[in-house]
Amino acid sequence: MQPQDLPPLPEQPGVYLWKTGETILYVGKAKSLKARVSSYFHAEGKSARVAHEADRLDFIVVRDEVEALLLEANLIKQYRPRYNVLMKDDKHYPFLKLTQEEWPMLLIVRRVQNDGARYWGPFPDGGAVRRIKRLVDRVFKLRKNSGIPFKKRRFPCLNYSMGRCFAPCVSKAEPDLYAQEVQKVADLLDGNVERLFEGLQAQMQEAARAQDFERAAEIRDQIAAVRSFFGTNQQAYDVELGDLDFIGFARAGDYAMLQHYQMRGGQMLGRISRFVEGVKEASDPELLEAFLRDYYLEATPLPPLVLLPFELEAEAAFSEFLSRKGRKVEVRVPQRGDKTRLVELAQSNAQTALEAELKLQERRGNHPGLKGLMDVLGLSRSPYRIEGYDISNLMGESAVGSITVFEGGRPKKAEYRRIKIKGLKGQPDDFFSMEQTVARRFSGSLAENLPIPDLLLIDGGLGQVRAAQKGLRAAGLEIPLVGLAKREETLILPDGQTIALPLTHPALQLLIYVRDETHNNGLQFHRKLRNAKTLKSIFDDIPGIGPARKKALLHHFSTLEELRAMSVEELARLPGLDRRSAQAVLKALNQAPVALGTPETQYP
Known part of the structure; x- marks a missing residue:
């Protein structure tokens, strides 16, 4: 693309999208769209390649830089453009969710949804979030077993008999008492422990004055349990530091490590690490901005202070962006004192973690097939996580969608999945089955509990590949995918292009391994379903x-x-x-x- 091919650009803030055809190559934000986009034609490296490869540019004008930041974050998350820095991680950290209902309940989830519920997280330590959930279940009488959405039951569950639930499912709960219990849980998760203690003390004294000694004893036990949990399960670092987040950053050549630390009430809650590959051409500010954008798009509730290891041009915009979640948040680089030492600690830990990760990578060895796939398919990064998809059926009976997972060229069998195909009417339809399998994988509980892969391998030809692409679009995602035809062992792309590789090529060998493993996974489950169906008919x-x-x-x-x-x-x-x-x-x-x-x- 040449400068004269650009559309007329305003000098207002906004987001720009470099495209080739309908594929988005890069999403960026700008204070001035005209100045920022024009700079691509005077740059070198990645920026020059993006402008040269693109054949069109779209842009969206917004009111200010903060809106541009939010829109950029959402577009990158949705389209995962090839040239944007993506914070790939091998896990989804858990959140606690307090549902928005007449009778709320507390859940552990992996995704934040726009459903009106309150969320806390992400929690860097999965064990800690489970301990908090057990504490709440034991101490506070919220419902636990009556489903989402709430369902009535004929009889209360064992939690009611144990004094751990008000049993709204059988109409035994009083709305005011239940609302008080919900507020206690919210205070606990907000870190307002002293406020929680004061409220509990007042309720205990009121119950005692009313001579409701059983209720007073229950509240006394609640106070003891919460004090015991916060007194023995967490260690204070420095109470005067209060609530804050701080970030460590280290890089070496094509790799970078970012570590995020949470401190609440002076207590260190843990850290979240991101190891990033393929960033040789990305600047330090670009990597740090990508991390902030990725993490804080969902994190809640936020502390009043976020400490950075170095300055960013968009610091003020990030501060305002985070403050829009309900409380004022300052994003800055500390200059002196204890906060400086915290960031130095994070920097040191990030460097140590990066060196350890690089040694681990060397020990594992980089699978040559991953690098080969990146080159053959024109991917911007090595496809560390590959998911394979196949359909097994016998004349439309017991049709099964099989999903396997490979990370680093090795199978990750704990994350294999099998899906029973719904809606077939006695006739085989591999295209319908493939579309359904992919759409269901990237929606519902599977989407919440499994990370997004770098590449999808489809067992079949162009029809199956396009069916899988249709399933991805139904889920609102764009992920690279490739088909592998069985007899010719030919790679098939969604646009109909075919790629023939010699059988000795490491990329083809890896794909054959994934394909065969996926086929066998589905075949085993299909046999089980078919055998069970036949056994049922014989027993009848x-x-x-x-x-x-x-x-x-x-x-x-x-x-x-x-x-x-x-x-x-x-x-x-x-x-x-x-x-x-x-x-x-x-x-x-x-x-x-x-x-x-x-x-x-x-x-x-």
Whole structure:
């Protein structure tokens, strides 16, 4: 793109989007759109490449730099442009959520949603957030088991009998008392522990004056439990420092480490680390801004002070941006005293963590297939996390979407998932199934609990690839994806382009590994579903096998082979069965014409 190809640009603040076709290459913000965009044609390195590669520029004018910052953050999060610095992380840190309902409840979640609920987090220590949740569940009588949204029950759960719930699910709760309990939980999570203690003391004294000694004793126990938790589970660093966040930064060549520390009431709550690769051409301010934008877009509640390791041109804009969340927040570099020493500590820890991470990377070895994929597919960074997708079915029956996860070229089996396809009407439809699998992966609980991958591998041709792309769009995401045809082992891109690689190419070998693992994962689950369905139909026809015995058999066995291997005596010992029913089951199985569970033909 040449300067004369630019649209007329105003000298107002806004956000600009460099594009090639409909693909967004880079999103940036500017105090003056005209001055900032024009500078790309006098720059070198990444900026020059972006301007040269783009064939069009879109822009959005906003009222001020703070609005530009917020819009830039949301666009980067939505489109994940190739040339923007993205703070990739291998986990989603937990939040505590107090739902917005007539009878609120406290949950641990991984995503902040615009649903009116109150959120606290992210918490750098997952163990700490679980301890806080257990404390709240034990001490405060909020509902725990009546669902989201709230559902009525016929009988209260055990928490009511243990004195840990007001039981609104059976209309036993008083709204005023419940609201007081909700406020106590909010005070606790806001860090207003002294205010919480004062309120509890006042309620205990009031209950005692009214001679409601049982209620007074309950409140006394609440005070003791909260004091015990905050007295023994956290260590004070310096009470006079109050509430603040501070950040450490270190870099070495193509790598950087950013560490975020939380301090509340002078107590160090923990840290969150981001290790970033492929940043050789990014400036220190660009990396720090990317981290602030990524972290504080969701973090809540915020402290009054955020300490930086070095100055940013947009410090004032970040201060105003964070202050829009409800309290005034100052973002600055400390100049002297204890706050300076905190940032120095963070800097030292970030440098140590970076050196340790680099040594770990060397020990692991960089998988050559990841670098090969980056080059072959034109990705801006190595695809550390790859997810594979495949569909397994037999004439539309028991269709299953299989998802596998590879990180650093190695399978991460704890995050494998299988999805039962819904809505098929007896006919196979791999395109429909693939679209549904991808859309469901990136929505609901799976989206909350699994990080966004760097690359999707689709087992199939152009139809399956475009179906997966349609599923991504339904979820509002743009993620690089590639298909792998089975026989030719050819890479297929969504635009129809094909890439043929020699079988010895490390990128192709890695993709074949991911594809085969995904296929086997789905095949195992598909067999299990199909076998269970066949077992159910066989048990339906056996005299003397009613619903209870059928359930017991299905609980213990998933294939005919497992059952056939049992003797009458062994089968008769199962719960609910006797010798006569065991004989009937084995007789029916021996008359079954087809043995299930035999391996299907495998593709090479």
